[in-house]
Amino acid sequence: MQPVAARRRRPKIGHGLSKHAAPAGLLLASLGALPGAAAAAGSDDIFFSELPIVATVSRLPQRLADASASVTVIDRDMIKASGARDLNDVFRLVPGFQTYPNNTDAARVTYHGLTDEDFSPRVQVLIDGRSQYSPLFRNGVNWATLPVALEDIERIEVVRGSNAVSYGSNAFLGVINIITVDPALVRGTSISTNIGNQGVRDLTLRRGGRLGEAGDYRLTYQSKKDDGLRDQFDWKDSFQSRLLDLRTDLWLTNRDQLQLSLGHVDAVVERGRLAREDDVLTGGDDPENPLRDFTQSDTYLQALWRHALEEGADFQLRYSYTESRGSDAHTERYDTLLFDIDEMGDLGTRHELEAQHSFAPGASTRLVWGGSYRLDSLSSDHYLADRDTVYRRVARIFGNLEWKPATWLTTNLGAATEYDSMAGRNFSPRISTSFHLNPENTIRIGASRAYRSGATVDYVGKTQASPYATSDGSPLPSFRYLDLYGDADMPQEKITTVELGYLGEWAALRSSLDVRLFRERIPNRMQAIRRTLDDPALCDIPTPDHCTFPYYTTPIQRVKIEGVEYQWRWQPFNTTRILLGQSWIRIKADYLADALNYPGITTLDDPRQAGRIDAHTEQSAPERSTSLLLMQKLPGNLDFSLAGYWVDHMKWTRNSAVDFYRRFDMRLGYPFDIGGQRGEIAYTAQSINGKHGEFKASGDPADRVVELRHWVSLRIDL
Template identity: 50%
Template sequence: MQRRLPIFPSLLGAVVLSQGAQAADEDIFFNELPVVATVSRLPQRLADAPTSVTVIDRETLRAMPIRDLNDILRLVPGFQTYPNTTETGRVVYHGLTDEEFSPRLQVLVDGRSMYSPAFRGGVNWALIPVALEDIERIEVVRGTNAVSYGSNAFLGVVNIVTTDPSLTRGVSVGVRHGNQNVRDHSLRVGGRLGEAGDFRLTYQHQNDDGLSNHWDWVDSYGKQLVDFRGDLALSNIDSLQISLGRVDASNQRGRLSFTAGQWISNPNNPVRAFEQTSMYAQFRWLRSLSGGGEFSLRYAYTQDEGDEGFDKTKDGMTYRYNPWGTTGQRHEVEFQHVFSLTQFSRLAWGGSWRRDQAKGETILAGQGWVGRNISRSFVNLEWKPLAYTTFNFGLAGEYDSLAGSNLSPRLSAAYHLNERNTVRFGASRAYRTGSIIDYRGEWWDGAKYQFAGNPNMPSERMDTLELGYLGDWRDLRMSLDVRVFHEKISGRLLEIDRDDQSNLVPNGMYPVQNIEMKGLEYQFKWQPWQATRLIFNQTFINTQAQYTEEALANRVSSLWNDRQDLYPVYQGVHDLAMQAAPKRSTSLFLMQKLPFNLEFSLAGYWQTASKWSINTASRAYHRYDVRLAYPFRLPGGQRGELSCVSQSINGDHAEYKAYGQPHDRVVERRTWLALRFDI
């Protein structure tokens, strides 16, 4: 039986004994209930927001024993992630994912979406254009938010807000070195921009050898980014935010084969680099209006590219094969107006237009640029007719030139029992459209017609009912956020091989499943002493799935027996849905100030078995990561920090491939030293 929290009691005892030797510099958890803006696009107290939100502040981010951005989400109830491997790291909520680049979770950086037409309409976490040190806070909406951010926010939103450049003046230099070839370097410069502005320019390079290889895998990971943000005050009421940058990342792909007594590159799946690039620019104009209102106008441009091309021989044919050799472009214009309707109501409304296009030598063969236009409008209303009630109503309409139109509503009601306790009920409907490739793909693998887009593919639909509770007990320095959810997905889209015996029947995207997810998740925060901060999360979820009529109708009779049992491809799809989310997951994060100005943090993660894709799985595992840091100040006033981080200190485990199977992807202990100087 897996042990539960085996080292926590002894650590807690050590914490208690150390309290008389130190004091905290500030109380970050319970000064006041946090204000969030991601859910409804209105600044709201957590108690007034229409769904559950996890806020990860700068102090928590700085103390976490991590170096990869996606690892932050391990600390959010209901989220799963795995490290960068031959595939880039992935983040999902409630386990609902595809084979690669999860397409149902919206990720924003300063308002710009990370969804990419080049990577099948999903998020490439290797190309997120922000260094951990530049993040001010992260707001995570746990539950659908299509009403505010469109079809890509089907399951939730991760909103990354970077630090105001006026707070990052001077020069900051950082380095991390450790085993598994961890070699990270960063340089940040901040200063004045003209007479009424500030800028921040960051360069970062990351490198490691990926996960350990226990069979025929090869692995490595590298990333570098240049990120610029400039904020200008145009007048007393007008400001302009400019963001520019580029990110390059590389994952090693391919397999080895054992030939003539040695491991060599597999000629049909050779060792190669998967190169990825993203370039972006964003301009956001903000005007402050009387009465606390504001108007904003934003334009963003992104170009992403992927390349893993190699010469492949199959069926007697030699040809260029590059399934991720795709270029994607996105232009987006969005406006938003926030104002007070009455003394008891506020409104956020706006609209956007987006142009996405992609081209690929393999997966969109012979079509050149393939594009789509998406326009949407949205409105969110907050109404507080009584001191102890808050109602939120939202509605969004979206038109997609490939997918057609949809309408997403949301309604929630919160009852404030008193200042410290709130009960909330919410209901919503959301839709998710597929990628350009899902609708228009054309892909041959030698003589095999590998994939054909489905121009009549419908949208996924999700209906959500949720019951929430928020306890904010500042006098006890505690808070508790509980979400009970019932999420019903109709027509879950997946790529299906309709006939694995014919070269002329291509795979396609079909609405193959109806999925029902029920469960409970909660987040508990406690600051028992000034120098101690604790976050504890748990999620319990049960998933059920049934095949849609269209999935059953698309079967090939020769692959079914007389009882019409599902053949193996469909069985794999069934297992992917039923086992995608761990039935139980837990995370713990402890921050502790120690004598001699030392800072200690511990992160623990426990998770039951799950499946990442049809062909990959993760058995139950537990993992502990620790960090010990010494912030210092030099005689000249310069500041710095020396820290040591060790991940998976309790030993090896697998988070991507099933441990003990022939193709293990093993997470071993990884330790590094980090040094930072702020000049």
């Protein structure tokens, strides 16, 4: 949940502030964050006035120097300058993060690797406090259906490190908190479009205004379309989506604000492969993986009430409902047998109610505490064969205490306990102490423990399919193909983190440096491997030739992740901003004895398969990666930016490998005001240095190759 204090009102976003700014100031004061915000607003230093406080780490508005974790803040100007067209691309700028362009495989955003799941379930993603995790998409994030347009993002706070204390079990490795633009800062109508190669055709319409005397609203419609990556061989790629998003902020009294949000986004991605034999196309679709559309959607509703109690105290109550749908229904043929498959169908829902109370119990302490209750449901003929809708209940209580007994010391204590009707209970503690050597230099020492629960299907799933016909008219055999089987006793994944941080904020040099040294230990890394069934009769297979052992998600490895990362920001001139980030990561994995000694046939019985899993874990993050962003104001009112990325070899999946690559993106924009008509025209080009692989390495034939993509943008503010 995002406190109001973390949202600074910036007049340059819209045409002016609403008359409700005065009540907003009262609420800011009640949260105890007004002094920092006011000081920042009065500063002439553009670089340091943009990001005075963060609220994602502890749910309390804090200076970066007081926060208990390293935080990367991505503001609106950085998002635009990065040249990103898809939200997941933005996180290339964050040290230790990995992503790749949208293609036939679901986009992933990971921190420190461990990329075995399709929808990246180890980093919590929030939009205005609402989690984007879906029961339908394996308890992960579907980046194709995130209901937010880049144009509506005010800033993104990225917590680099576990934060289950504040945001639950999915905040296993980190948190991405997306904060949208205050409707009070959006006035009138804005129309923008992108037109470029590879079929890029985007349209965005946004309208903002007042709701009488009550408040403000912001309404956004966006459609996106492209033909996907080029140089394709046995697969095709395309993407299109439509988004409608509404947010209203209503001032009920001087102390009460009600924020209402609702939206819907749907997307279509092409999946499957063309038929081939010995790397030669033979015509038509691959019968075992035919071309088909993967349709997906996300619909949400959220209500957030904030009540200011007194100076430095407030109460917040939030309710949200999310509904995710998907389908890639198709027919697969194995030999002469025909199966109806819908792997990504059907429906997942989530109701969540959360309360939060923050106050200052003493002159040197601040406390935020609260609780939440969540009800998830999943309906899936594919993952839940022979079962109706499955429900899952999660309740949690959390608390964070900030103690500042002296100007040179800040200590943060946090704890959370969670009960999951499928995963059981867990307790997540965190302690961090920051030593302020002087106003410009801070050293932080911290430790935390977090847990991650699996997807619903990991506990109760059963994926099976029966042939419905034969292609040659032969008699239909009686058996079921079983591919996944849930384990009700599956343990929760655990991580223990210790870290040493340094933050330098040198106003005289107009520069800052954030360094994080970390060691993360996971004693029971979970992964899906094939195991024999306890009851072989469940296969219902008449002959051994047809027997297929299903996948179980189970602990298989002990993993240690250690390294160092830093981000450096420098504004040598008012017209120049430079951001540099680097990370060095080493992952070491050892198989657990229980996994190796499990009786019967398993994936690990095959040395080749075991080697692939081992290599995938240890190479799931590049050993070294670098990002560089230059933002430069040119003569003639031109805005120029150049982003560069250097990424070492890594593996997204067991059967893929990405070689070292470098990539450069650039943007040149001209904001204009002609006769009172405002807007901007811009040219953006990605991968200007040539083609390369980011999901799978270039090969012969080429597979998932990223080439030059460029487009022209035009925005008109009416």
